[in-house]
Amino acid sequence: MKILTGNDLKTGAVVWWTGVGWSLDVNESSDVGDHGAAIIAREEGAQNVFASYVVDAEKTADGVRPAHIKERIRALGPTVRPDLTLKPADPDAINWVI
Amino acid sequence: MYKYDEYDQQMVDTRVEEFRDQVRRRLSGELTEDQFKPLRLQNGLYLQLHAYMLRVAVPYGTLNSTQMKLLGDIADKYDRGYGHFTTRQNIQYNWIKLEDTPDILAELAKVEMHAIQTSGNCIRNISSDQFAGAAADEIIDPRPYAELLRQWSSFHPEFLVLPRKFKIAVIASEKDRAAMRLHDIGIKMVRNDAGEIGAQFYAGGGMGRTPMIAPLIRDFVPLNQLITFAEACLRVYNRYGRRDNKYKARIKILVHELGRDEYVRQVEEEFAHLLTQPIEPPLAELERIKAHFTGPDFEQGLSDELDLRDPDFRLWVGRNTTAHKVPGYVIATVSLKPVGGIPGDASADQIRLMAQLGRDYSFDELRVTHAQNIVLPHVRKADLYTVWKALDEAGLGTANLDTLGDIIACPGLDYCSLANARSIPVAQKISERFGSAEKQAEIGELKLKISGCINACGHHHAGHIGILGVDKKGLENYQLLFGGSEGADTSLAKIIGPGFTEDGVVDAIEKATQVYLANKQGEERFLDTYRRIGMDPFKEAIYG
Numbered sequence: 001m002k003i004l005t006g007n008d009l010k011t012g013a014v015v016w017w018t019g020v021g022w023s024l025d026v027n028e029s030s031d032v033g034d035h036g037a038a039i040i041a042r043e044e045g046a047q048n049v050f051a052s053y054v055v056d057a058e059k060t061a062d063g064v065r066p067a068h069i070k071e072r073i074r075a076l077g078p079t080v081r082p083d084l085t086l087k088p089a090d091p092d093a094i095n096w097v098i
Numbered sequence: 099m100y101k102y103d104e105y106d107q108q109m110v111d112t113r114v115e116e117f118r119d120q121v122r123r124r125l126s127g128e129l130t131e132d133q134f135k136p137l138r139l140q141n142g143l144y145l146q147l148h149a150y151m152l153r154v155a156v157p158y159g160t161l162n163s164t165q166m167k168l169l170g171d172i173a174d175k176y177d178r179g180y181g182h183f184t185t186r187q188n189i190q191y192n193w194i195k196l197e198d199t200p201d202i203l204a205e206l207a208k209v210e211m212h213a214i215q216t217s218g219n220c221i222r223n224i225s226s227d228q229f230a231g232a233a234a235d236e237i238i239d240p241r242p243y244a245e246l247l248r249q250w251s252s253f254h255p256e257f258l259v260l261p262r263k264f265k266i267a268v269i270a271s272e273k274d275r276a277a278m279r280l281h282d283i284g285i286k287m288v289r290n291d292a293g294e295i296g297a298q299f300y301a302g303g304g305m306g307r308t309p310m311i312a313p314l315i316r317d318f319v320p321l322n323q324l325i326t327f328a329e330a331c332l333r334v335y336n337r338y339g340r341r342d343n344k345y346k347a348r349i350k351i352l353v354h355e356l357g358r359d360e361y362v363r364q365v366e367e368e369f370a371h372l373l374t375q376p377i378e379p380p381l382a383e384l385e386r387i388k389a390h391f392t393g394p395d396f397e398q399g400l401s402d403e404l405d406l407r408d409p410d411f412r413l414w415v416g417r418n419t420t421a422h423k424v425p426g427y428v429i430a431t432v433s434l435k436p437v438g439g440i441p442g443d444a445s446a447d448q449i450r451l452m453a454q455l456g457r458d459y460s461f462d463e464l465r466v467t468h469a470q471n472i473v474l475p476h477v478r479k480a481d482l483y484t485v486w487k488a489l490d491e492a493g494l495g496t497a498n499l500d501t502l503g504d505i506i507a508c509p510g511l512d513y514c515s516l517a518n519a520r521s522i523p524v525a526q527k528i529s530e531r532f533g534s535a536e537k538q539a540e541i542g543e544l545k546l547k548i549s550g551c552i553n554a555c556g557h558h559h560a561g562h563i564g565i566l567g568v569d570k571k572g573l574e575n576y577q578l579l580f581g582g583s584e585g586a587d588t589s590l591a592k593i594i595g596p597g598f599t600e601d602g603v604v605d606a607i608e609k610a611t612q613v614y615l616a617n618k619q620g621e622e623r624f625l626d627t628y629r630r631i632g633m634d635p636f637k638e639a640i641y642g
């Protein structure tokens with residue numbers, strides 16, 4: 001599947017396109033198919049997000065998994081600071097990245 | 099320390115208000131990201147992997163305790179409780195919100211700090227010897243010259259849009275502690291045969307994808323021509339540096355392609371021309387700046403005795419302190435590299451503690467080192483044990499300077515959007531494997547430096563051992579390099595062979611240290627043994 005990521009304009013937070021809006025949770029990503037560029041143009045135009053781009057991902061039993069490690073780290077947070085990731089209480093979260 | 103005059107303060111304050119307005123216009127949609135990006139970068143605000151990142155300048159790495167305390171407070175108030183000290187003696191915050199940035203810059207301005215010259219194709223924040231003004235081996239304090247260059251280069255209209263970023267380092271001792279020859283311009287303050295102070299210029303060094311050691315371009319520039327000569331160096335670069343290809347745009351490429359001699363000829367020609375239209379600030383300006391660097395009122399006649407009965411303290415004194423120019427004082431380096439820690443990171447509380455120790459025990463001064471540590475430059479030996487105790491209780495008492503535990507590492511793929519691989523986890527594994535006091539005593543000085551991509555922010559080209567993260571079909575992979583150095587004996591490290599996985603690279607380093615220990619003669623460091631016996635024995639042990 002193809003999903004969209006970007007950064008929230010005000011906070012800089014990493015966000016993912018859900019089909020109707022932006023979420024911090026990569027698992028809420030929707031498949032944008034061929035519409036990535038159009039959604040980016042519209043959303044950046046509306047000044048909601050910036051630096052957005054299309055990412056290859058895979059739908060797994062556990063949720064949406066971006067194909068490249070860079071976006072998986074984006075989705076979770078720094079692997080060296082589990083306390084600052086989106087899943088501070090999950091010791092296995094780092095394995096999902098690697 | 100330098101104190102802002104009304105012009106300095108006004109410039110910085112004006113800049114904050116200007117940026118406040120730019121941020122307002124961005125948030126209201128008046129400015130697009132394309133329009134805003136160069137404006138935010140000129141104020142130190144990057145976009146990184148997870149969020150905005152703010153890089154705050156620490157001119158020539160010198161801070162007072164009020165400034166340091168504020169760096170800690172900012173980490174708490176606007177970030178997530180910590181900051182990252184960088185190889186260019188600055189600090190970065192990883193989780194900054196755009197809407198907070200004008201307030202942060204306003205708070206910084208109140209203590210004479212800013213984020214100008216921390217990004218973009220301008221002359222960047224100038225770096226220097228972290229022991230300046232304290233080192234027993236310096237001929238003069240290099241910082242007044244660094245400050246003069248800072249004033250000349252800040253907002254210099256001709257050099258705001260250079261072909262590429264431009265980094266200057268200034269030192270004043272034989273022992274280079276600032277990687278001077280790996281800068282676009284390296285300046286070494288020297289004394290000539292007549293006893294006069296002047297500047298030796300090196301140009302065209304750098305790391306990045308094409309590392310180069312800067313050649314000497316002028317042996318002696320008199321003090322009353324310092325700025326004029328720097329201007330000539332920059333002018334030739336600004337005129338002929340390549341703007342068509344950003345990978346070939348640094349001055350190192352120009353000096354390399356023209357050849358050192360031709361670059362020098364052109365600089366001298368430009369210099370002669372500039373001398374006819376005086377642009378040099380009056381020497382009185384240098385004197386005014388120098389008056390800020392007369393140094394603290396050291397007590398005279400203090401004893402050099404240290405009570406070394408506590409074995410942990412003895413170890414730390416042996417590793418982390420350096421001779422001071424005044425008897426009874428010592429330079430103490432605080433390691434930001436606890437075993438298994440994140441190199442260069444410090445929590446808000448740790449930053450404030452160091453600020454307090456700087457205020458109470460180091461004449462209100464602190465330094466950031468290019469090895470991502472903090473220096474208390476002027477500690478009375480009589481106070482050293484108290485200082486160390488306080489540091490140790492806060493997790494800052496690690497005794498590992500210049501050993502395998504004292505790793506330089508860039509943020510890598512954990513934070514950086516340009517990275518190919520993570521750097522920090524590799525540093526953590528190495529420091530866990532080799533960080534014990536026994537291992538350090540056995541292996542001795544070994545400078546290891548890690549970058550997460552070819553941009554070389556982690557100085558891997560200059561590591562006795564360097565590690566470079568690469569992307570191998572979507573997987574993190576690490577190349578190993580041996581033989582770099584950034585001191586007076588600057589050399590560039592060479593790749594030893596095919597890359598490794600994260601665990602593989604740690605094992606390879608273990609084998610390399612075994613080869614070193616088996617071949618070491620006398621007091622040789624790893625680097626000396628490597629230089630003597632060459633790469634083959636190491637390759638054989640690692641790949642064999």
Ligand code: HEM
Pocket residue numbers: 144146151183184185186190262265303304305306307348507508509513514515516553554555556557
């Ligand atoms: C996280 C954001 C960062 C970005 C986007 C970034 C980007 C870059 C790039 C593109 C270069 C190569 C420039 C060239 O060769 O023309 C570079 C070089 C360099 N950076 Fe960074 N960097 C970052 C963080 C850091 C950090 C954290 C440090 C210190 C730990 C640092 C210190 C340096 C140094 C020392 C060099 C090489 C010296 C030189 O040749 O200029 N950078 N950086």
Ligand code: SF4
Pocket residue numbers: 508509510511514515516517518549550551552553554555556
């Ligand atoms: S070396 Fe590469 S990965 Fe490391 S901070 Fe610099 S740009 Fe990022």
